[in-house]
Amino acid sequence: MNGKKVTFDDIAKYTNFSKTTISRYFNNPDSLTLKNQEIIAQALIDLDYRENKVAKILANGKTEFVGIIIPNLYLHYYAEMLNQILSSYEKFGYKFLVFAANDNEAAERRYIRELLAYNIEGMIVLSHTIPSRELASYNIPIVTIEREDQYTSSVNTDNYMGGVQATSLLYKCACDVLIHINVDVPKGIPAHGRIQGFLDTCREHRIPYELLLKDLGNTYADNQRALLETAGYLERKYEKKRKGIFLANDTYANMLLNALVRLHGSLPEDYRIIGFDNSPISGEAVIPTSTVGQQIDKIADTAMEILVAQMNERKKRRPSVPGSPVHRVITPVLINRDTTRIPAEI
Amino acid sequence: MNGKKVTFDDIAKYTNFSKTTISRYFNNPDSLTLKNQEIIAQALIDLDYRENKVAKILANGKTEFVGIIIPNLYLHYYAEMLNQILSSYEKFGYKFLVFAANDNEAAERRYIRELLAYNIEGMIVLSHTIPSRELASYNIPIVTIEREDQYTSSVNTDNYMGGVQATSLLYKCACDVLIHINVDVPKGIPAHGRIQGFLDTCREHRIPYELLLKDLGNTYADNQRALLETAGYLERKYEKKRKGIFLANDTYANMLLNALVRLHGSLPEDYRIIGFDNSPISGEAVIPTSTVGQQIDKIADTAMEILVAQMNERKKRRPSVPGSPVHRVITPVLINRDTTRIPAEI
DNA sequence: TTGTAAGCGTTATCAA
DNA sequence: TTGATAACGCTTACAA
Secondary structure, three states, X not given: OOOOOOOHHHHHHHHOOOHHHHHHHHHOHHHOOHHHHHHHHHXXXXXXXXXXXXXXXXXXXXOOEEEEEEXXXXXXXXXXXXXXXXXXXXXXXXXXXXXXXXXXXXXXXXXXHXXXXXXXXXXXXXXXXXXXXXXHHXXXXXXXXXXXXXXOEEEEEXXXXXXXXXXXXXXXXXXXXXXXXXXXXXXXXXXXXXXXXXXXXXXXXXXXXXXXXXXXXXXXXXXXXXXXXXXXXXXXXXXXXXXXXXXXXXXXXXHHHHHHHHHHOOOOOOEEEEOOOOOHHHHHOOOOOEEEEOOHHHHHHHHHHXXXXXXXXXXXXXXXXXXXXXXXXXXXXXXXXXXXXXXXXX | OOOOOOOHHHHHHHHOOOHHHHHHHHHOHHHOOHHHHHHXXXXXXXXXXXXXXXXXXXXXXXXXXXXXXXXXXXXXXXXXXHHHHHHOHHHHOOEEEEEEOOOOXXXXXXXXXXXXXXXXXXXXXXXXXXXXXXXXXXXXXXXXXXXXXXXXEEEEEOHHHHHHHHHHHHHHOOOOEEEEXXXXXXXXXXXXXXXXXXXXXHHHHOOOEEEEEOOOOXXXXXXXXXXXXXXXXXXXXXXXXXXXXXXXXXXXXXXXXXHHHHHHOOOOOOEEEEOOEOOHHHHHOOOOOEEEEOOHHHHHHHHHHHHHHHHHHHHHOOOOOOOOXXXXXXXXXXXXXXXXXXXXXX
């Protein structure tokens, strides 16, 4: 009610104990007699005490803060990842200071400075502007997710396996030719595995394939235009052949699907389509679209487990041996929906 | 490099100033001679000083923390709102401690306790489980967004206006009958305005209408089933009439659209559809769908402005007069896409 | 323009 | 089982 905050001192005076004993009540209650515990418990109620973690932090150095740098929350993938990370509060108790970097490298460095000023115990980085080498130099526990990770611990989807799964499914649909549409992902990035998985699977099955790696533009409209063109190109080049198309993500898959449905009134029998990510759009599409689902909950959970382990390590050892980065990989899950039906042939 | 942190004391010794002078260098540099400023600046570099905000907070009580309680990040609306709120860091400098409540009232109370323990200066609440009366009782600056807000300051979309805009657009499409599909939103909730806006507009234009308020279920599949049924019902009841359908949100609108397109190969000429929210799905739909866009950036910005004003107020006056809650309303924007074409009639 | 010293609300270290 | 006292790193009167 009144303005002043109730402190251990107030409680101590009220109960005729010392500050120390009050502190013990919270941190090591068993060292007090049961009776005294009750006295203090009652005093807390009488005085309406609220704990002050800032003071606690200053005294013991443990903030229980984890910093998060996320590229944006526009893409469902990041939003859901953040959701899962935040949910880990129930399990580990760490609080999250969140920054959205929006691909601004300078801003990102400022955010990191700010986070460090708050003595965060660790950091989860999803943005991809700052090299892992620099991240590692900050010298605090860091886990990166689905990005370049040479010098940091990381959790990634097994993109290669995802590529294999998607391509294999198309192959089972008795396609005559397989096509992969993607941008030219650099080798250091986890998502590059999707391309390799596609290639290896096609070669293994000795099936004709085409790899379409090109910049599809930066806006939704650009993407759409590029995919419409691509659709025309494929329609001409592979007329009458059953085309199995593996797109880099569900957004692209949906654009292609929409173009075809608007053109033909439905998805023509000689098309099979699969995307990647299991974003909402894959399920909400006019024809529910097959996709490769990243196990976002597992990725988030694994990331926090690695981070917590490293943070605990810090609290123990004096000579904080950094230890070499650990890289974990999470298997994706094939989601078979209506765009990859196996044809009923004789 | 080494483990120990550099403090003002170290800098003071290094420069032969006092701690106070070092503090002044940061908080009121003009009170130092230029020469001395340079000396200290150099010392900061030499010693590789990193600021410690926790100590600062303890000393001056200002955390620059704002707590956010968000229902989830699955819905794009919340994700984008969070994105915009986080972006306000550049403008106001407040850091955000974020919790996802997932409709768990007990958890939400725990989160709030935790936030208060960190001396957050204010709070933005998007979740809707805890009554505004209780929120107000926490006695710190709070702004709620798009939820029951009797006892708290708030920012909401002008839902009534949105309902009017959507309905008017359908009316302009020369529809014979207007239909609004929604759940039975209680009166205290801002979204109720959409229903009222629909009703008033229909009555004003003296056009036949039907209000379909019913629980559409809790899962995506349930919703889909319910909307498929509804589509059949409308098709029978209003055969040959041009039906203008205003759905409570873009997800519903997309489901209805998909059902119709799968049935007829395209959107039949006697249908006009509009949703609400301008979620990504409305633009990604097989036929880009008209909708009413909430100005999420403006809402977030306004919320932060109100909050910052209240937080500043706190820092000034001793007898922190709470002041009565302020309610701001943001006009939505009509987004006219392909599902509300004006028919080319004679 | 600069310094001294008393906080801020805990925890940690020693003693008792 | 309990208490005195010194940190923790900075801010803020009050002095000089």
